[in-house]
Amino acid sequence: MRLRQAGLTTAIAGLVTVGAMAAGTALSVTWDTVTVSCPNGNVSAPYTIATTAGDAATVVETLTLEDTVVTSKQYIVPSGNVTTGGGWVFAGRTKTRDGVFTTSGLQNGTYELEVCATQAGSAGNPNKKTCAVETIIVNCGAVLPTPCTAAPFGEAVGNNHIGSQAAAELQFRGDFGSSALVTVTGNGFSDSASINQNGNSCTYHANWKFQNANGADLFGANGPGAYLVNVTGNGKSLDFVVTLVD
Numbered sequence: 001m002r003l004r005q006a007g008l009t010t011a012i013a014g015l016v017t018v019g020a021m022a023a024g025t026a027l028s029v030t031w032d033t034v035t036v037s038c039p040n041g042n043v044s045a046p047y048t049i050a051t052t053a054g055d056a057a058t059v060v061e062t063l064t065l066e067d068t069v070v071t072s073k074q075y076i077v078p079s080g081n082v083t084t085g086g087g088w089v090f091a092g093r094t095k096t097r098d099g100v101f102t103t104s105g106l107q108n109g110t111y112e113l114e115v116c117a118t119q120a121g122s123a124g125n126p127n128k129k130t131c132a133v134e135t136i137i138v139n140c141g142a143v144l145p146t147p148c149t150a151a152p153f154g155e156a157v158g159n160n161h162i163g164s165q166a167a168a169e170l171q172f173r174g175d176f177g178s179s180a181l182v183t184v185t186g187n188g189f190s191d192s193a194s195i196n197q198n199g200n201s202c203t204y205h206a207n208w209k210f211q212n213a214n215g216a217d218l219f220g221a222n223g224p225g226a227y228l229v230n231v232t233g234n235g236k237s238l239d240f241v242v243t244l245v246d
Helices: none
Strands: 002-006 010-011 016-017 020-022 025-031 033-036 042-051 056-064 068-077 089-091 094-103 109-119 128-138 151-158 167-173 179-188 189-196 203-209 225-233 236-244
Touching: 025 109, 025 128, 033 128, 042 056, 042 068, 042 109, 042 128, 056 094, 068 094, 094 109, 151 225, 151 236, 167 225, 167 236, 179 203, 189 203
Parallel strands: none
Antiparallel strands: 002 010, 010 033, 010 128, 016 128, 020 025, 025 042, 033 042, 042 094, 056 068, 056 109, 089 094, 109 128, 151 167, 167 203, 179 189, 179 225, 225 236
8 A cells, every 4th residue: 555645646556466377478467656636536557567478468447436337448469579560568588568547537536447468378278367456546625716705897908909910808807606708799799708717816818809810719800999898607797898999
Protein backbone atom coordinates (compact mmCIF):
# COMPACT_ATOMS: atom_id res chain seq x y z
CA MET A 1 0.00 0.00 0.00
CA ARG A 2 1.41 3.41 -0.92
CA LEU A 3 0.27 7.01 -0.69
CA ARG A 4 1.30 9.66 -3.17
CA GLN A 5 0.25 13.26 -2.57
CA ALA A 6 1.38 16.38 -4.43
CA GLY A 7 -0.83 19.45 -4.60
CA LEU A 8 -4.18 18.32 -5.99
CA THR A 9 -2.81 14.91 -7.01
CA THR A 10 -3.49 11.92 -4.77
CA ALA A 11 -3.07 8.20 -5.43
CA ILE A 12 -3.46 5.24 -3.11
CA ALA A 13 -2.71 1.91 -4.65
CA GLY A 14 -2.17 -1.66 -3.53
CA LEU A 15 -0.48 -4.12 -5.83
CA VAL A 16 -1.42 -7.72 -6.42
CA THR A 17 0.44 -9.43 -9.24
CA VAL A 18 -0.16 -12.93 -10.51
CA GLY A 19 2.62 -14.34 -12.63
CA ALA A 20 2.31 -16.98 -15.31
CA MET A 21 4.83 -19.48 -16.58
CA ALA A 22 4.14 -22.23 -19.06
CA ALA A 23 6.37 -24.19 -21.39
CA GLY A 24 9.41 -22.21 -20.23
CA THR A 25 7.83 -18.80 -20.88
CA ALA A 26 7.57 -16.23 -18.06
CA LEU A 27 4.92 -13.51 -18.34
CA SER A 28 4.24 -10.70 -15.86
CA VAL A 29 2.60 -7.29 -15.39
CA THR A 30 4.04 -4.79 -12.91
CA TRP A 31 2.78 -1.33 -11.94
CA ASP A 32 4.56 2.00 -11.85
CA THR A 33 3.28 4.99 -9.81
CA VAL A 34 -0.45 5.58 -10.27
CA THR A 35 -1.78 9.13 -10.00
CA VAL A 36 -5.26 10.57 -9.49
CA SER A 37 -5.61 14.25 -10.39
CA CYS A 38 -8.24 16.39 -8.67
CA PRO A 39 -10.69 18.03 -8.95
CA ASN A 40 -11.72 16.10 -12.10
CA GLY A 41 -10.89 12.53 -11.05
CA ASN A 42 -8.39 11.86 -13.84
CA VAL A 43 -6.39 8.62 -13.54
CA SER A 44 -3.06 7.66 -15.07
CA ALA A 45 -1.80 4.14 -14.30
CA PRO A 46 1.45 3.12 -16.05
CA TYR A 47 2.57 -0.50 -16.13
CA THR A 48 5.10 -2.80 -17.80
CA ILE A 49 4.47 -6.19 -19.39
CA ALA A 50 7.48 -8.53 -19.42
CA THR A 51 7.81 -11.87 -21.20
CA THR A 52 10.45 -14.30 -22.35
CA ALA A 53 8.55 -14.98 -25.59
CA GLY A 54 8.34 -12.44 -28.38
CA ASP A 55 4.92 -13.63 -29.56
CA ALA A 56 1.91 -11.31 -29.87
CA ALA A 57 -0.02 -10.60 -26.69
CA THR A 58 -3.61 -9.52 -26.02
CA VAL A 59 -3.88 -6.93 -23.25
CA VAL A 60 -7.17 -6.17 -21.48
CA GLU A 61 -7.57 -3.24 -19.06
CA THR A 62 -10.69 -3.35 -16.86
CA LEU A 63 -11.70 -0.74 -14.31
CA THR A 64 -14.45 -1.66 -11.85
CA LEU A 65 -16.27 0.10 -9.02
CA GLU A 66 -18.04 -2.16 -6.50
CA ASP A 67 -17.91 -5.08 -8.98
CA THR A 68 -19.46 -2.95 -11.75
CA VAL A 69 -17.36 -2.44 -14.87
CA VAL A 70 -16.71 1.27 -15.42
CA THR A 71 -14.62 0.88 -18.56
CA SER A 72 -12.79 -1.91 -20.39
CA LYS A 73 -10.16 -1.53 -23.10
CA GLN A 74 -8.25 -4.07 -25.20
CA TYR A 75 -5.26 -3.87 -27.50
CA ILE A 76 -2.72 -6.17 -29.17
CA VAL A 77 1.04 -6.09 -28.70
CA PRO A 78 2.42 -7.25 -32.09
CA SER A 79 4.98 -10.05 -32.11
CA GLY A 80 8.65 -9.30 -32.64
CA ASN A 81 11.10 -6.53 -31.87
CA VAL A 82 10.04 -2.87 -32.12
CA THR A 83 13.12 -2.26 -34.25
CA THR A 84 11.61 -4.48 -36.97
CA GLY A 85 7.99 -3.43 -36.62
CA GLY A 86 7.00 -5.57 -33.64
CA GLY A 87 5.69 -4.48 -30.27
CA TRP A 88 8.37 -5.65 -27.83
CA VAL A 89 11.61 -4.10 -26.62
CA PHE A 90 14.18 -6.89 -26.60
CA ALA A 91 16.81 -7.00 -23.84
CA GLY A 92 18.45 -10.39 -24.01
CA ARG A 93 15.92 -13.10 -23.21
CA THR A 94 13.45 -10.59 -21.70
CA LYS A 95 10.99 -8.65 -23.85
CA THR A 96 9.04 -5.70 -22.41
CA ARG A 97 6.19 -3.42 -23.39
CA ASP A 98 5.20 -0.27 -21.47
CA GLY A 99 1.53 0.64 -21.24
CA VAL A 100 -0.56 3.23 -19.44
CA PHE A 101 -4.23 3.15 -18.55
CA THR A 102 -5.89 6.57 -18.55
CA THR A 103 -9.41 7.74 -17.88
CA SER A 104 -11.09 10.91 -16.63
CA GLY A 105 -14.11 12.21 -14.78
CA LEU A 106 -14.27 9.49 -12.12
CA GLN A 107 -16.55 10.04 -9.15
CA ASN A 108 -15.24 9.47 -5.64
CA GLY A 109 -14.87 5.81 -4.73
CA THR A 110 -12.55 2.80 -4.44
CA TYR A 111 -11.79 1.29 -7.84
CA GLU A 112 -10.05 -1.90 -8.94
CA LEU A 113 -7.96 -1.73 -12.11
CA GLU A 114 -7.02 -5.11 -13.59
CA VAL A 115 -4.58 -5.49 -16.47
CA CYS A 116 -4.31 -8.95 -18.05
CA ALA A 117 -1.85 -10.06 -20.74
CA THR A 118 -2.29 -13.30 -22.71
CA GLN A 119 0.05 -15.03 -25.15
CA ALA A 120 -0.98 -18.03 -27.22
CA GLY A 121 0.50 -21.40 -26.33
CA SER A 122 2.51 -23.44 -28.80
CA ALA A 123 3.21 -27.11 -29.44
CA GLY A 124 -0.01 -28.08 -27.69
CA ASN A 125 0.70 -26.00 -24.60
CA PRO A 126 -2.08 -23.82 -23.10
CA ASN A 127 -2.16 -20.05 -23.41
CA LYS A 128 -0.02 -18.07 -21.00
CA LYS A 129 -1.93 -15.42 -19.03
CA THR A 130 -1.07 -13.05 -16.20
CA CYS A 131 -3.08 -10.36 -14.42
CA ALA A 132 -2.19 -7.51 -12.05
CA VAL A 133 -4.75 -5.66 -9.92
CA GLU A 134 -4.31 -2.14 -8.58
CA THR A 135 -6.62 -0.49 -6.04
CA ILE A 136 -7.22 3.18 -6.86
CA ILE A 137 -9.01 5.53 -4.48
CA VAL A 138 -10.55 8.70 -5.91
CA ASN A 139 -11.34 11.26 -3.22
CA CYS A 140 -11.65 14.67 -4.84
CA GLY A 141 -13.46 17.17 -2.66
CA ALA A 142 -16.11 19.24 -4.38
CA VAL A 143 -15.03 22.75 -5.31
CA LEU A 144 -17.93 25.00 -4.46
CA PRO A 145 -18.21 28.46 -6.01
CA THR A 146 -18.09 31.42 -3.71
CA PRO A 147 -21.38 33.37 -3.77
CA CYS A 148 -21.04 36.65 -5.63
CA THR A 149 -22.11 39.49 -3.39
CA ALA A 150 -20.88 42.36 -5.57
CA ALA A 151 -23.53 44.36 -7.40
CA PRO A 152 -23.91 43.28 -11.05
CA PHE A 153 -21.80 45.43 -13.33
CA GLY A 154 -20.85 45.37 -17.02
CA GLU A 155 -18.63 47.34 -19.38
CA ALA A 156 -16.66 47.12 -22.61
CA VAL A 157 -12.91 47.40 -22.20
CA GLY A 158 -10.25 47.86 -24.85
CA ASN A 159 -11.02 48.65 -28.47
CA ASN A 160 -14.59 49.51 -29.48
CA HIS A 161 -13.65 50.63 -33.01
CA ILE A 162 -15.10 48.48 -35.79
CA GLY A 163 -12.33 46.93 -37.89
CA SER A 164 -11.16 43.65 -39.42
CA GLN A 165 -8.93 42.76 -36.44
CA ALA A 166 -10.65 44.81 -33.74
CA ALA A 167 -12.52 43.40 -30.75
CA ALA A 168 -14.33 44.73 -27.73
CA GLU A 169 -13.98 42.74 -24.55
CA LEU A 170 -17.28 42.57 -22.71
CA GLN A 171 -16.46 42.34 -19.02
CA PHE A 172 -19.15 41.80 -16.41
CA ARG A 173 -19.54 40.43 -12.91
CA GLY A 174 -22.33 39.17 -10.71
CA ASP A 175 -23.99 36.04 -9.38
CA PHE A 176 -24.72 34.44 -12.78
CA GLY A 177 -23.54 30.91 -11.94
CA SER A 178 -20.85 28.82 -13.65
CA SER A 179 -21.83 30.20 -17.07
CA ALA A 180 -23.87 33.15 -18.27
CA LEU A 181 -25.80 33.74 -21.49
CA VAL A 182 -24.78 36.99 -23.20
CA THR A 183 -26.96 38.48 -25.95
CA VAL A 184 -25.98 41.57 -27.95
CA THR A 185 -28.68 43.38 -29.97
CA GLY A 186 -28.90 46.68 -31.83
CA ASN A 187 -29.14 48.17 -35.32
CA GLY A 188 -30.83 45.01 -36.54
CA PHE A 189 -28.00 42.83 -35.22
CA SER A 190 -28.31 39.98 -32.69
CA ASP A 191 -25.87 37.35 -31.43
CA SER A 192 -25.59 35.23 -28.27
CA ALA A 193 -22.92 33.19 -26.51
CA SER A 194 -22.52 31.19 -23.32
CA ILE A 195 -19.58 32.53 -21.28
CA ASN A 196 -17.95 30.57 -18.46
CA GLN A 197 -17.22 32.14 -15.09
CA ASN A 198 -13.59 33.23 -14.79
CA GLY A 199 -12.33 30.79 -12.16
CA ASN A 200 -13.99 31.60 -8.84
CA SER A 201 -13.84 35.37 -9.21
CA CYS A 202 -17.48 35.97 -10.22
CA THR A 203 -16.28 37.81 -13.34
CA TYR A 204 -16.79 36.91 -16.99
CA HIS A 205 -15.05 37.94 -20.21
CA ALA A 206 -16.59 37.72 -23.69
CA ASN A 207 -14.65 38.54 -26.85
CA TRP A 208 -16.81 40.44 -29.38
CA LYS A 209 -15.16 40.68 -32.80
CA PHE A 210 -16.63 42.62 -35.70
CA GLN A 211 -15.16 41.53 -39.06
CA ASN A 212 -12.92 38.55 -38.25
CA ALA A 213 -14.45 35.63 -36.33
CA ASN A 214 -11.14 34.08 -35.20
CA GLY A 215 -11.21 33.75 -31.41
CA ALA A 216 -14.62 35.39 -31.12
CA ASP A 217 -17.36 34.53 -28.64
CA LEU A 218 -19.70 36.97 -30.42
CA PHE A 219 -19.21 38.03 -34.05
CA GLY A 220 -20.49 40.76 -36.30
CA ALA A 221 -22.04 44.24 -36.07
CA ASN A 222 -24.29 46.39 -38.24
CA GLY A 223 -22.19 49.52 -38.15
CA PRO A 224 -21.45 52.08 -35.44
CA GLY A 225 -23.99 52.93 -32.78
CA ALA A 226 -25.36 51.76 -29.45
CA TYR A 227 -25.82 48.04 -28.76
CA LEU A 228 -27.63 46.53 -25.77
CA VAL A 229 -25.83 43.74 -23.90
CA ASN A 230 -28.10 41.46 -21.86
CA VAL A 231 -26.62 38.95 -19.39
CA THR A 232 -28.69 36.20 -17.76
CA GLY A 233 -27.89 33.25 -15.53
CA ASN A 234 -28.71 31.73 -12.14
CA GLY A 235 -32.01 33.62 -12.13
CA LYS A 236 -30.20 36.97 -12.44
CA SER A 237 -30.19 39.54 -15.25
CA LEU A 238 -28.02 42.52 -16.23
CA ASP A 239 -28.28 45.06 -19.07
CA PHE A 240 -25.66 47.55 -20.19
CA VAL A 241 -24.94 49.50 -23.37
CA VAL A 242 -21.86 49.37 -25.59
CA THR A 243 -21.29 52.07 -28.23
CA LEU A 244 -19.27 51.13 -31.31
CA VAL A 245 -17.52 53.70 -33.48
CA ASP A 246 -15.73 53.59 -36.83
